[in-house]
Structures are given as structure tokens and as C-alpha cells.
Amino acid sequence: MTSEQTSEETRDATERPAPAGPATFRPVPLPALVAVGFVALGLSPIAFQGGAWFLVFLAPLVLALWVVRTRTVVDGDALRVLLAWGTRRVGWDEVATLRVVARGWVRAVRRDDTEVALVGVRTRDLGRIAAASGGRIDMPTPEEVAEARDHQRELEATRLRIARLRERQAEQAAGQGAGQGAGQGADPDPAGAPDERA
Template sequence: MSEERGTTAVTTDEPDDASTERERTGSTEPRPAARPATFRAVHTVALVAVGFLALCLSPIAFQGGPWFLLFLIPLAVAVWVVRSRTRVDEAGLHVRGVVGTRSMPWSEVSGLRLPEKGWVRAVQTDGAELELRGVRIRDLGRVGEASGGRISAPTPAEAEAAAEHARELEAAKMRIAKLRADGVAEDEPAEEHADADAPSPEDEGTDVRGTERS
């Protein structure tokens, strides 16, 4: 994965056929079929807010005449919430909008661009981009699984294992830091006691002067 100005290009690996894939990986078993994944731009729970908006517009809309057209606003939002999504399967990427669906087979995908903000974009071989509605950087693991291995991204299980390993390392560092702090705290009283037993420079000078006088 290469980064440039907050973007990351994730290359795709498109096997020619099942036999070629087995030869490349050295596996004697066929690759298991990938399960398609669907990513919604907005969760359907948002329809509750849309219904609340329609309820708030009701007193004005029911006045009659052109005011009734106000109901078109929550209706349009509801249609967008229900339809806007991205489906990923072994055939390719399928982005559904309010009107129509745009599909991109894996043979036309050269990689994915990961912006700092917003949804992931699929980059075509000719340089054009397709916004994958609902797909965010944290979803790359699911995208890789649904693509049948065509996207080089960690699976959700691998990402969770890496996160668990990172948490264990952080906990180990905290324990080591605590042990070091406890060791320093135990050494300080001993050093103070040793300093208290040692004669002060004034006492040493008095002894020397007394010896000289004698």
C-alpha cells in the first residue's frame, strides 16, 4: 500500500481462472466462494428521523394547495436512504443510486483510492473514479473477503487479531513502566539513608582543623 497526500492505492489481483489461482498459491484445494457484502450509505434507522421530519411538516403541508408538496422532501430523503448502497461480490462492484445502478467488473478496477474523509473510490483502468457509497476505510476487510481475494486488504478477523496484539503490547509496556517506577521508588529511600549517614563537608572540615590544632 502506498500513500500520497492522504490517499492510498490498493491494487487488485484478478485471477484468470480457478486453476491459475491454485497454481499461483500452490494450493490443491479450490478457493471457497466469497460471500457478497452490502454497504449502505446511511443506516435504515435514519428513516425514523425522516418520519419525524414529515410529522413536523404536516401542519404546514395540510394547509392545502402547493404546501402539500413539502412532503416531497422527506420522501426524497427516504428514497435516498433506502436505495443508496454498494454491493461487492466476485463479479465486481455495484453502486446503486436514487436512479439506476452502476456496475464495475474487477477487470476494469485498477485499485482503490482511500481519501482522508469520505467514502472509498474505485479507480478504473482509464483513470476514472467511482464513489463506493457506504464503503469506508474500516470496511476494507469486508471488501477483501467479498471480492474473493482480489483486494489486498486484511480480513476482519486479521484486523481484530492485529488490534488485540496491539492492545497486549500496550498493556505489557504499561506493566514494564510500572515495574520500573516501583524500582526507582524503592531505591530512593536507600540512597537518602546513605546520604544521611555520610559525614557532611562541615563536619569533615571541623575534624581536619581539630587535628591540625592538636
């Protein structure tokens, strides 16, 4: 192995940062289990009446299962969405982009244009996803965000200047057209007027 090959392998390894470890996103934090416990406690007088009333305890049990199991786990290999009754895995090589929606979870858009909702992932979590992905996706730095905002302001100011310039040009063209029309209506020496010197 030559030194050039070694340096190329080292460069490839350093180009992609190491993943920061798996990141877990939950739609409801685990301390919500305390509330589920209170619900079960509130249902206990009904459940202990005997007979089929004991099945009332299934409601808080299912709710606790949903709180514990439902989450999205992001690491350097894939995005895993764990639902109450199943799991969906999307490898990073299948992901074309992440789509941010106004309300709801961020969505992973696959290369075949299908989407997978990343349960528990909000827009504010994109930085953590970028860190956990190990460089698979890139988030802008705060400086880049500030530069983009400044650039957007400059573009908006330029659009306003262009709009004002077009308005002035239209007003000038309308003024010149009106001036030419008035000049044609008051011709001081029409062709048919007699010459006073004759």
C-alpha cells in the same frame, strides 16, 4: 481427463477463496427512516393547509428514497454503486486498485484511471470488501500489519543513525580543516628565518 488436469483444476479452484456473500454498505443506516418519519410528521401541519402546500411532503419522500436506495453492493463479480437516480457497475476485471482518501468514500480506480466513489465504504470496511470479493483483492493480516509497522520503525531508526553519522563526519571534517589552518599560521621554522647555529 488425466489426474494431473484434475489436480490443476482443483488447485485453481482452491487458490481463490469462495466469496463470503454480497456485502452492502450504506452511507446512512436504515433506522434513519424513523427520523425521516418525524420530519414528515413535523411538516404535516403545513402540508394540510390545503392547496399546493401538500407538495411539502415531497421533501421527506425524496429523503426516504435516498436513504433506502443509496448503497454499494460488493460481491465476487462486481462492485455496484446504487445512487438515488441511477446505478453504476464496475466489474472486478476493470478495477486496477482501490484508493483510500482522507475524508470521503473509498474509490475504485479503473484501468483507464477513472474513479468511482464507493458510496458508504470507509477505510474500516476494506476487510469486508476483501472477504466479499472472493479473493479479488487481498487485505493484510494483523500479523502482516504489525510486521510492516516494525519494519517502518526500523527504517526510521536507520535513517536517524545515518543522519547522526553524517553530522559527526561533517563536524570531524570541519575540526580537521580548522586544525590544519591553525598549524599553517604558526609555522615554527619558516623558510626565511636565520639559523642560530651559524
